[in-house]
Amino acid sequence: MVSTRKRMSCGYLFLALLASCGWASGQTPSDAHVHELLRVASAPDVPAITGKYVGAGSCSASACHGGIAPRNTTKVLQNEYSTWITSDKHAHAYTALTEPLGRQMGVILKLDPTKAQRCLVCHAVSVPEAEQARQFDIADGVSCESCHGASSQWIGPHIQPTAQHQKMVALGLIDNKNLSIRSEKCLTCHLGAPGLNVDHELIAAGHPDLTFELDSFTAVEPPHWVEKGPNGGPADPLYGVRAWAVGQAVQLQQSMLRVARHAKTGPWPEFSEMDCMTCHHALTGPQSWRQQEGYKGHRPGDPPYNLSRYVLFKHFAAEVNPGLNDQLAAQADKVAALVTSMSPDRAAVEAAATRAADLAGEMIAQVRDASYDQARTQRLLRAISSDADMIAYDGERTAEQATMTVDSLYIAEAKAGSSNAATRQAIDGLFKLVNNPSAYNGPMYAAQMKKVRSTLQ
Numbered sequence: 359m360v361s362t363r364k365r366m367s368c369g370y371l372f373l374a375l376l377a378s379c380g381w382a383s384g385q386t387p388s389d390a391h392v393h394e395l396l397r398v399a400s401a402p403d404v405p406a407i408t409g410k411y412v413g414a415g416s417c418s419a420s421a422c423h424g425g426i427a428p429r430n431t432t433k434v435l436q437n438e439y440s441t442w443i444t445s446d447k448h449a450h451a452y453t454a455l456t457e458p459l460g461r462q463m464g465v466i467l468k469l470d471p472t473k474a475q476r477c478l479v480c481h482a483v484s485v486p487e488a489e490q491a492r493q494f495d496i497a498d499g500v501s502c503e504s505c506h507g508a509s510s511q512w513i514g515p516h517i518q519p520t521a522q523h524q525k526m527v528a529l530g531l532i533d534n535k536n537l538s539i540r541s542e543k544c545l546t547c548h549l550g551a552p553g554l555n556v557d558h559e560l561i562a563a564g565h566p567d568l569t570f571e572l573d574s575f576t577a578v579e580p581p582h583w584v585e586k587g588p589n590g591g592p593a594d595p596l597y598g599v600r601a602w603a604v605g606q607a608v609q610l611q612q613s614m615l616r617v618a619r620h621a622k623t624g625p626w627p628e629f630s631e632m633d634c635m636t637c638h639h640a641l642t643g644p645q646s647w648r649q650q651e652g653y654k655g656h657r658p659g660d661p662p663y664n665l666s667r668y669v670l671f672k673h674f675a676a677e678v679n680p681g682l683n684d685q686l687a688a689q690a691d692k693v694a695a696l697v698t699s700m701s702p703d704r705a706a707v708e709a710a711a712t713r714a715a716d717l718a719g720e721m722i723a724q725v726r727d728a729s730y731d732q733a734r735t736q737r738l739l740r741a742i743s744s745d746a747d748m749i750a751y752d753g754e755r756t757a758e759q760a761t762m763t764v765d766s767l768y769i770a771e772a773k774a775g776s777s778n779a780a781t782r783q784a785i786d787g788l789f790k791l792v793n794n795p796s797a798y799n800g801p802m803y804a805a806q807m808k809k810v811r812s813t814l815q
């Protein structure tokens with residue numbers, strides 16, 4: 359990131375703050391947080407290239423992002439801090455390390471979760487002192503700068519009435535308006551990135567498994583922003599479909615990079631790359647649905663690679679760019695076959711997965727810039743629900759992605775004006791079937807997905 363940060367005097371920033379941050383609406387400008395913000399913003403020792411972290415406290419003044427109710431005096435809601443601290447699990451991310459499950463994991467793994475970087479990388483803003491512009495509380499957990507980037511260079515400029523998003527991005531603000539950048543940011547923690555890893559060892563010690571779908575997880579977070587269209591107007595009602603599609607493409611890319619990392623270093627086979635429930639389901643007798651299905655495509659007993667991040671996406675990728683999707687499909691199959699064989703040449707896995715990540719990377723921009731309309735959404739919903747058997751027998755992880763996917767697509771459809779109570783009810787039925795992963799039943803899931811299909815024209 360390049361920076362053209364000009365040092366400004368405190369006085370200048372303060373006037374700008376008064377104009378943009380509530381002076382007109384009667385907020386008290388002498389708020390201690392505001393003074394602190396100004397002190398940090400004008401600190402002379404900030405290096406030119408990368409910013410430093412200032413902590414969530416610098417955003418929490420009532421005149422900035424700490425309002426109780428949303429306001430309409432500026433471009434943003436101004437109650438982002440309040441939303442985060444009261445309703446967003448990210449504010450609880452550090453506390454979780456001190457609670458019984460976090461502590462139990464600490465005992466099993468022989469580490470102190472509140473001190474170990476192995477945990478803190480994803481559960482807090484835990485950066486070396488040299489990257490902290492001031493002291494802040496690690497107990498803030500996953501806070502503003504975890505997603506918006508170290509702010510020492512843009513926190514001052516961004517409160518000017520004339521502040522422009524792209525200029526702030528040049529100063530280190532993460533461009534979360536760009537869905538592929540946003541997805542990648544979420545996935546650093548919700549899937550993994552270099553140095554940020556939830557592997558089977560952590561999971562066996564008690565860590566929840568990581569699953570993600572951008573549109574569904576955004577709804578749950580809950581968002582502290584209003585999604586806008588390209589010209590600052592309202593976002594189109596099918597924004598959720600775009601978010602789903604970009605999120606899938608980025609997940610696919612990042613999951614391929616992760617399996618490449620796991621193959622390169624660390625224990626292998628790495629069980630967290632496989633379909634968990636092939637090992638963790640209950641043994642239900644002589645004719646289980648898995649035996650009836652006959653282990654298509656792999657040796658009975660080998661746990662298959664978890665390809666859930668491609669199985670749904672391929673329906674869309676095939677429409678957006680069939681040629682590229684064919685290459686992607688072949689490459690994804692290659693990775694799956696190698697990983698599923700349990701004892702592959704690790705270098706071959708790394709090479710195949712890196713190639714698949716490159717192809718997924720090519721797909722991202724195309725998916726992000728594609729057009730989304732109701733016809734396309736309906737086609738996608740029909741295509742996915744028509745693929746019920748393939749999806750269901752691919753395993754519980756794929757069923758989970760499929761459930762979030764049809765839910766997202768349907769909600770977008772309903773927002774755009776075509777709601778249908780029968781579809782809603784059938785999708786709710788899908789959620790029930792993935793509630794207890796180790797009791798997952800392929801044929802039952804397939805039947806329910808066919809019900810969803812039957813409610814669509």
Ligand code: HEC
Nearest residue numbers: 454459460463471476477480547548550554555556566569
């Ligand atoms: C790659 C990032 C990452 C790392 C590393 C990581 N976590 Fe997590 N952790 C997460 C995410 C993401 C969630 C939320 C998962 C979800 O609900 O989908 C989570 C959830 C948890 C939860 C459950 C929280 C709750 O409210 O129920 C606990 C406890 C936890 N982590 C402890 C730890 C401990 C202890 C470590 C270190 C040994 C650790 N985590 C390392 C990303 C990570």
Ligand code: HEC
Nearest residue numbers: 414417423434438439442448500501502505534535540583
């Ligand atoms: C888990 C990630 C995450 C965390 C934590 C987070 N944000 Fe956000 N925030 C986003 C995303 C994603 C958007 C939507 C994209 C955008 O508008 O930039 C957003 C949007 C915003 C916006 C609206 C920007 C605009 O131009 O409309 C503001 C203001 C904001 N966040 C402030 C905060 C503050 C203050 C905090 C801390 C109290 C915070 N955010 C914590 C992810 C996060």
Ligand code: HEC
Nearest residue numbers: 447448450451454480481500504543544547575576578579
């Ligand atoms: C710096 C790491 C990090 C980033 C970046 C991040 N998250 Fe999280 N997220 C976590 C952790 C850790 C938790 C678990 C917190 C807890 O339960 O205590 C979590 C929890 C959640 C939850 C609650 C899940 C549940 O089971 O209730 C949602 C939803 C979520 N994140 C969405 C997002 C979205 C959307 C983004 C991107 C805009 C994002 N996260 C970015 C680390 C992160």
Ligand code: HEC
Nearest residue numbers: 558561562563564567629630631632633634635637638661
């Ligand atoms: C190749 C088989 C295999 C795969 C795939 C696998 N595991 Fe495991 N898992 C094991 C084994 C073996 C143990 C250790 C059992 C023991 O020591 O008693 C274990 C332990 C666990 C435990 C702790 C067990 C307990 O009694 O509470 C959890 C939780 C867990 N795995 C979850 C997962 C999840 C989630 C995934 C997918 C991301 C997964 N596993 C993938 C074989 C597997």
